[in-house]
Amino acid sequence: MQENNTTRLAAYTGLAGLFILCIASLWYYKERMLFTDASFILFNIITEGRLYIQENRFGAFITQMVPMLGSKMHLPLKTILLSYSLSFNLFYFLSSAVLVFVCRQYKIAVLLCFYYLLFASEAFYWSNNEIFQATAWMMLGFGTLLYRTATPRHLLRICLFAALITTAIFTHAGVIPIVFFLSVYYLFISNNYPQQKSKLLVTLIIAAVITIKLILSSSQTYDSGKMHNALHFSLHDIVTALGSDFSIYFIKQCITNYWVAVILFVWGMSYLLIHKKYKLAALCGFTAIAYYVLICLVFNNLTGHHLYYIESEIMGMAIICTLPFVYYILPALKPRVVFILMLLIIGSRLLYIYNGAKRFTARVDITTTILNQMDKDGINKLAIIDGEDVKKTMIEPWAAGAESIILSAMNGQSNRSFYFVKDSSAVPTDRYIYAGCFHDYKPDQMNNQYFTIDTNSHYIIRYFKNITP
Structure with a gap:
């Protein structure tokens, strides 16, 4: 007993x-x-x-x-x-x-x-x-x-x-x-x-x-x-x-x-x-x-x-x-x-x-900062050139496309997102594209209840160091 x-x-x-x-x-x-x-x-x-x-x-x-x-x-x-x-x-x-x-x-x-x-x-x-x-x-x-x-x-x-x-x-x-x-x-x-x-x-x-x-x-x-x-x-x-x-x-x-x-x-x-x-x-x-x-x-x-x-x-x-x-x-x-x-x-x-939360809270803060900067600049689709500083800050950046559109949609902007690329040649030129993780999406492939694509603009390309403090 x-x-x-x-x-x-x-x-x-x-x-x-x-x-x-x-x-x-x-x-x-x-x-x-x-x-x-x-x-x-x-x-x-x-x-x-x-x-x-x-x-x-x-x-x-x-x-x-x-x-x-x-x-x-x-x-x-x-x-x-x-x-x-x-x-x-x-x-x-x-x-x-x-x-x-x-x-x-x-x-x-x-x-x-x-x-x-x-x-x-x-x-x-x-x-x-x-x-x-x-x-x-x-x-x-x-x-x-x-x-x-x-x-x-x-x-x-x-x-x-x-x-x-x-x-x-x-x-x-x-x-x-x-x-x-x-x-x-x-x-x-x-x-x-x-x-x-x-x-x-x-x-x-x-x-x-x-x-x-x-x-x-x-x-x-x-x-x-x-x-x-x-x-x-x-x-x-x-x-x-x-x-x-x-x-x-x-x-x-x-x-x-x-x-x-x-x-x-x-x-x-x-x-x-x-x-x-x-x-x-x-x-x-x-x-x-x-x-x-x-x-x-x-x-x-x-x-x-x-x-x-x-x-x-x-x-x-x-x-x-x-x-x-x-x-x-x-x-x-x-x-x-x-x-x-x-x-x-x-x-x-x-x-x-x-x-252990520190690094992950910092990631959320960086994602929020980038989305806020995109809002100020009137950008809905952003491709960020990758570098060593990206991995150090973001831990793993490969899912940024999904992370950013989810956070943006949760804040009322369903068509704003960014993702990381090694060089500008990988950025899609089609306006009707959302660059997701491992797969690009077109408007009819999205759940428009939650996510949409800005079909009026192309992806803007910037370096990570130029958009983060």
């Missing part, structure tokens, strides 16, 4: 932390929705009137249906942005609530809370990486699998698990190492899943889904390159990846940013070794190292400039690193100690997320 009360209290506190993130998603909706993928996907959903699923990541429907329904209901653009920003964190909160109040899987709920907090600061503002949604689907899958394992409706539970784990893996292949880790722990190391006859079936389901996902991803535009780096490498590649700027930067961040996760990992591993739980210690240690090496191989080209991206891919480490703490140390602590400890963990991470 002591253990149950303790883990339940930890789960409730974790839920409170996820609820605070829901509030933050509304407060920082511009920083999140006017950044790269969010604007790109939002613009296409509104323009085309359908879900805009990328790379077969169909689990993203859970959030994409919010702006789709909002646009079909002709809601104000600001309301759609607020709702879309909230939908991500609301999904994570509700997933955790299901784990707590329906499945009674308090420890899985705590792991999910740690996932969204321990390695996140700037990643909070990059809402549209589908790996965040995939992780929620994955944890719901395992929560369902472990729910009342002694009841007669075991086959129904396995079918639901199969649907959820398929959704998770197809939503983002990045969860595959975590699925492997949790499967080995729940099925073969712990006593959480006592159904011996079903273990083989569950294992075959997971293996089949992973195989299909890997085969399909190998032929897809974006995922194929990442998949190649993950599956084809040499010892030299590993050494190079571990010495990359990405790896060095992450290690430094473990000292200055992610130190809570490091403490919980060391605490948990020490417990396992002291109590001679060598199998789990080996699983956690091996998986953590393998996961880190894998991420370094795939994303070794990233630098500190891409902290939001680095965090999004490394956040799965939170589940691996804190499982020993959550399953073995947390239940043995007194409820009061657990409550204070969870408050300290959540509070410290929320401060890092708050501090």
Whole structure:
């Protein structure tokens, strides 16, 4: 009873932390929705009137249906942005609530809370990486699998698990190492899943889904390159990846940013070794190292400039690193100690997320400044010559066309936008063109309820340094 009360209290506190993130998603909706993928996907959903699923990541429907329904209901653009920003964190909160109040899987709920907090600061503002949604689907899958394992409706539970784990893996292949880790722990190391006859079936389901996902991803535009780096490498590649700027930067961040996760990992591993739980210690240690090496191989080209991206891919480490703490140390602590400890963990991470807003708020301010200058100069279509100063200020400028027209339309000017080009030769000369992300639009392709094209003027070309302070 002591253990149950303790883990339940930890789960409730974790839920409170996820609820605070829901509030933050509304407060920082511009920083999140006017950044790269969010604007790109939002613009296409509104323009085309359908879900805009990328790379077969169909689990993203859970959030994409919010702006789709909002646009079909002709809601104000600001309301759609607020709702879309909230939908991500609301999904994570509700997933955790299901784990707590329906499945009674308090420890899985705590792991999910740690996932969204321990390695996140700037990643909070990059809402549209589908790996965040995939992780929620994955944890719901395992929560369902472990729910009342002694009841007669075991086959129904396995079918639901199969649907959820398929959704998770197809939503983002990045969860595959975590699925492997949790499967080995729940099925073969712990006593959480006592159904011996079903273990083989569950294992075959997971293996089949992973195989299909890997085969399909190998032929897809974006995922194929990442998949190649993950599956084809040499010892030299590993050494190079571990010495990359990405790896060095992450290690430094473990000292200055992610130190809570490091403490919980060391605490948990020490417990396992002291109590001679060598199998789990080996699983956690091996998986953590393998996961880190894998991420370094795939994303070794990233630098500190891409902290939001680095965090999004490394956040799965939170589940691996804190499982020993959550399953073995947390239940043995007194409820009061657990409550204070969870408050300290959540509070410290929320401060890092708050501090991570600076670069994204600056982006919104720059976008607003450019649009205001365009208004003063009577310009509705602007092409800005790219440069190193652009990337430093805008972090990633490729979705500026969508970001600017969304912000402008939200302020009542539906036909004003700008985007960045390498040189003037790439600028369209047709007056009936809106230069979007990866695709140019004509008037009949726009959703005129929200966005229009100024057909009376051409794109004006200027340098970034000449239009920003």
